Amino acid sequence: MELMKLAGNLKRLQVSQNELTGSVPDSIFNMSALQMMDFGLNKLSGTLPSDLGRRMPKLEELYCAENNLSGFISDSISNSSRLRKLDLSENSFTGPIPKSLGNLEYLEILNLQGNNFVSDSTLSFLASLTNCRNLRQFWFGRNPLEGVLPASVGNFSNSLFILGGNGCKLKGVIPQEIGNLTELTRISLSNNELTGHIPNTVHRMLSLQELYLQRNKIEGTIPDVICHLKNLGALVLLENHFSGSVPSCLGNVTSLRYLNLAYNRLNSRLPANLGSLQDLIEFNVSSNLLSGEIPLESGNLKATTLIDLSHNYFSGKIPSTLESLDKLINLSLAHNRLEGPIPESFGKMLSLEYLDLSYNNLSGEIPKSLEALVYLKYLNISFNKLSGEIPTGGPFANVTSQSFLSNDALCGDSRFNVKPCLTKSTKKSRRKGVLTGLYILLGIGSLFMLAVGFVVLRLRKTKKSASQVDVSLIKGHERISYYELEQATEGFNEANLLGNGSFSMVYKGILKDGIIFAAKVFNVQLEGAFKSFDTECEILRNLRHRNLTKVITSCSNLDFKALVLEYMPNGTLDKWLYSHNLCLNLLQRLDIMIDVASAMEYLHNGYSTPVVHCDLKPSNVLLDEEMVAHVSDFGIAKMLGAGEASFVQTRTIATIGYIAPEYGQDGIVSTRCDVYSFGILMMETFTRKKPSDDTFTGEWSIQRWVSDSFPGEIHKVVDSNLVQPGDEQIDAKMQCLLSIVELALNCTLVTPDARIGMKDALSKLKKIRLQLVNCRH
Numbered sequence: 001m002e003l004m005k006l007a008g009n010l011k012r013l014q015v016s017q018n019e020l021t022g023s024v025p026d027s028i029f030n031m032s033a034l035q036m037m038d039f040g041l042n043k044l045s046g047t048l049p050s051d052l053g054r055r056m057p058k059l060e061e062l063y064c065a066e067n068n069l070s071g072f073i074s075d076s077i078s079n080s081s082r083l084r085k086l087d088l089s090e091n092s093f094t095g096p097i098p099k100s101l102g103n104l105e106y107l108e109i110l111n112l113q114g115n116n117f118v119s120d121s122t123l124s125f126l127a128s129l130t131n132c133r134n135l136r137q138f139w140f141g142r143n144p145l146e147g148v149l150p151a152s153v154g155n156f157s158n159s160l161f162i163l164g165g166n167g168c169k170l171k172g173v174i175p176q177e178i179g180n181l182t183e184l185t186r187i188s189l190s191n192n193e194l195t196g197h198i199p200n201t202v203h204r205m206l207s208l209q210e211l212y213l214q215r216n217k218i219e220g221t222i223p224d225v226i227c228h229l230k231n232l233g234a235l236v237l238l239e240n241h242f243s244g245s246v247p248s249c250l251g252n253v254t255s256l257r258y259l260n261l262a263y264n265r266l267n268s269r270l271p272a273n274l275g276s277l278q279d280l281i282e283f284n285v286s287s288n289l290l291s292g293e294i295p296l297e298s299g300n301l302k303a304t305t306l307i308d309l310s311h312n313y314f315s316g317k318i319p320s321t322l323e324s325l326d327k328l329i330n331l332s333l334a335h336n337r338l339e340g341p342i343p344e345s346f347g348k349m350l351s352l353e354y355l356d357l358s359y360n361n362l363s364g365e366i367p368k369s370l371e372a373l374v375y376l377k378y379l380n381i382s383f384n385k386l387s388g389e390i391p392t393g394g395p396f397a398n399v400t401s402q403s404f405l406s407n408d409a410l411c412g413d414s415r416f417n418v419k420p421c422l423t424k425s426t427k428k429s430r431r432k433g434v435l436t437g438l439y440i441l442l443g444i445g446s447l448f449m450l451a452v453g454f455v456v457l458r459l460r461k462t463k464k465s466a467s468q469v470d471v472s473l474i475k476g477h478e479r480i481s482y483y484e485l486e487q488a489t490e491g492f493n494e495a496n497l498l499g500n501g502s503f504s505m506v507y508k509g510i511l512k513d514g515i516i517f518a519a520k521v522f523n524v525q526l527e528g529a530f531k532s533f534d535t536e537c538e539i540l541r542n543l544r545h546r547n548l549t550k551v552i553t554s555c556s557n558l559d560f561k562a563l564v565l566e567y568m569p570n571g572t573l574d575k576w577l578y579s580h581n582l583c584l585n586l587l588q589r590l591d592i593m594i595d596v597a598s599a600m601e602y603l604h605n606g607y608s609t610p611v612v613h614c615d616l617k618p619s620n621v622l623l624d625e626e627m628v629a630h631v632s633d634f635g636i637a638k639m640l641g642a643g644e645a646s647f648v649q650t651r652t653i654a655t656i657g658y659i660a661p662e663y664g665q666d667g668i669v670s671t672r673c674d675v676y677s678f679g680i681l682m683m684e685t686f687t688r689k690k691p692s693d694d695t696f697t698g699e700w701s702i703q704r705w706v707s708d709s710f711p712g713e714i715h716k717v718v719d720s721n722l723v724q725p726g727d728e729q730i731d732a733k734m735q736c737l738l739s740i741v742e743l744a745l746n747c748t749l750v751t752p753d754a755r756i757g758m759k760d761a762l763s764k765l766k767k768i769r770l771q772l773v774n775c776r777h
Contacts, residue, residue: 047069053077073093089111261285272297320344543607549568577688589722609639657692662752722737
């Protein structure tokens, strides 16, 4: 790495996330006036100088995480007595953790995890760090320390919010004194060799939000005192030796989002009042000794995306109340003693991607309603007592015989390795033949009357008699006519208009069963509308991702074409950015960008054929009830050949302001065009200024405006709503915004190959979010 000679009075040096290689030059440690040095997230090697503290006495922040650094950390590091933040994580440092770190009276953040540090058996370095009364976050996990967690951990200052010591071979019991840390918000002591019980003193830790003790050897019962922790959001105790009951009082901890008690020896019934946890996202009690019926109240877990009750002794029927779990993605009830039928109502859980009901005593037929589960990727109902014909629609088109093993009474397609279903015998008795003839005559008569009625209706309502071509993308509503669609949207009334695109108008509608949807009606009079409709059908038929708009069905004939889409109650990102009475905070905007990046990364890399959206902008980002973002409108999308570098040439032009230079000038489309649009989208989201704003004329663009302000004057361009004077978190927020703007600029470089890939962009956004959340804590 080559660095220019820097002025002796330079106070900040930041060269992080640049994939720098080679050894860290010793000369940079001679910059005695430096207060902040950040060369983290590179590929640098070498060591830190043993006299670093003497050479850099004014240093306040040192970040060198995620490099290939090695060697010892000298005791003299404490000579940098002003150090507030020290991050040495994810390197190859060796030797003991210096006890002199305890002399750093201003130390706030210390991250040593992911190295090869060692310690004595009493972990005496922990006792020395209790002198750091300003310490707020401390990680020392994934080092081969092999010591006993000392009682001195209880002497840490109440300033300590995060304590992370996972995966460092800790032994012994969790000391009672840990209850003294009453302001701690997160404890992570997972993947160790801890024994004993959870100390009852944890009831004093009322600020605790996350408790991770998985993969240890802790035993005894799960103490009821945990239920006193009213702010607890994550309780993860899997792979221990807990026994006894699942505390029923956990149903009172309504702040819980993640509850994982799997791989223990719990042997009670499942408490019904766990159904009170309506904000629970993941619930896992698999591989225990739980018994009794699955509580009906489980259907109240409205926000849950994962439920795993497998490998227990649950009996009785599967409760039909589970049908209300419309956000559920993963459901496993395998290896239990459940009986009765698979509930017909399971077809309503449209988000399901994983369903395992194997190794039970289930009987009856496989409900055809399961054909509606088009996002289902894994289905296992083997080793039951099911009978009847195996459905073939929806997800059943892709499953194999492995899904149906040892259900001897099943029949169906030969690819399932089951016997064929019996057809009616052609040798009928005379009486049956007569009855059959009568039925046929009655059927013909009925069809004739229906045909006459249809002709009459066609004459009366020409527009409303359009037949449909079934290009259904989801089997929940296989057929919907123009007439039904018009009725559901109240005649495509302007009052129901949600928005409009280049070839279409979008209306809000309600089906007879109460489902609210959005109808995207294409203007077939416009040139390109037919192609736009066909493109959306082709792409959305094959793509499945939580951050892409879901299609319910479609309606199509020569005179009318429409897509029926999942309704997004919070509208578009565009609406939220420019509304006078709505406002998104920094974290919300960052989460939306992560959602969009996840969708785009899937389009580019997650499907066999890369897909380029070609029109990424705020009006094509829809927000559901939980403010989760969904990318929509694939009318001008392009499917490429294999490989990210592939491209196509087109005359179709997207929205001005978001178009990559090579797309606008030469019509060349590649995944890097989407990256460029995503960069512009990020700039707009965090500046609240459209790229089509009147101030941007000629060579002066939003990209140029943001670039010229970076980094020193970034506060002049970001949305003033995000950072207010007097904000306690202003430094953390500005650092977050700097990182976001830097990423946006890397997305909008002129040369396509120079732009960052969407996978790396997503990774960086997640790291930015983690840093922001940690600072907030």
